[in-house]
């Protein structure tokens with residue numbers, strides 16, 4: 001009996017959320033929403049299933065979702081198994097040729113296919129690709145100190161528009177191609193920002209394992225300006241993996257993305273609640 005009551009309460013909460021969502025569903029019809037699914041946000045099979053269900057629902061209500069994924073922890077695990085040492089400089093992995101092989105194998109072969117399968121299990125049409133496919137993301141070398149780390153240089157989103165027209169949900173691994181045929185490792189946030197920028201996306205959602213960008217006392221800042229980001233980075237409040245994320249947000253806004261949100265991808269229905277409710281979630285960064 002007790003269990004029944006708890007279930008009813010959950011159901012009422014969900015129904016209220018859905019009715020609140022209706023005006024927002026209309027607002028986002030036809031919109032392009034790029035979602036970066038970070039390795040730390042991919043917790044377990046249930047989390048992946050919920051994420052995939054949210055994405056398929058977005059597609060069903062007329063939004064064009066694009067998934068760009070990470071997979072840092074999965075790469076670390078494989079590098080450990082193969083006893084290849086790996087270092088990070090300013091949130092980016094120093095990548096030699098041996099590391100690059102492992103990065104591509106894990107991201108394109110393992111993580112990408114796992115997400116595609118989860119989307120298809122929920123009734124969507126997920127198709128996996130990387131920045132190498134159809135010249136989506138041509139890169140130049142980032143800092144030579146980082147080896148084969150790439151910076152997106154020239155984007156061709158034709159393939160993504162064809163996919164939208166065919167009701168396909170693109171799932172993109174952050175691997176780029178060099179002009180001399182090299183393969184480059186691109187930070188997942190950087191890749192998501194470049195793709196969102198090239199698509200002039202309506203929203204870029206960066207899903208991670210914290211509720212948002214936190215200030216010095218650990219409180220999430222719900223709305224951030226470019227100047228606040230610069231100050232918080234200079235004084236060390238924004239550090240580690242949050243540096244490429246906030247930098248990506250600034251670059252994406254500059255390239256014409258309407259708004260970027262950094263939020264906790266492990267929270268239930270994180271993506272839907274962000275897009276389709278009044279309160280949103282996480283830290284919002286928009287053009288000033």
Ligand SMILES: Nc1ncnc2c1ncn2[C@@H]1O[C@H](COP(=O)(O)OP(=O)(O)O)[C@@H](O)[C@H]1O
Nearest residue numbers: 038039040208209210213214237238239241242
């Ligand atoms: N000011 C900050 N606010 C929130 N998180 C921060 C901040 N500075 C550094 N971080 C760290 O950044 C991490 C998110 O980056 P990262 O681990 O690369 O995530 P992902 O794998 O999801 O891309 C957080 O878990 C946190 O440890």
Ligand SMILES: CC(=O)N[C@@H](CCC(=O)OP(=O)(O)O)C(=O)O
Nearest residue numbers: 039070071072092093186187188
């Ligand atoms: C250059 C660089 O650092 N590439 C990242 C690519 C994966 C990634 O970004 O994964 P998360 O989003 O899970 O952190 C790496 O090798 O880990």
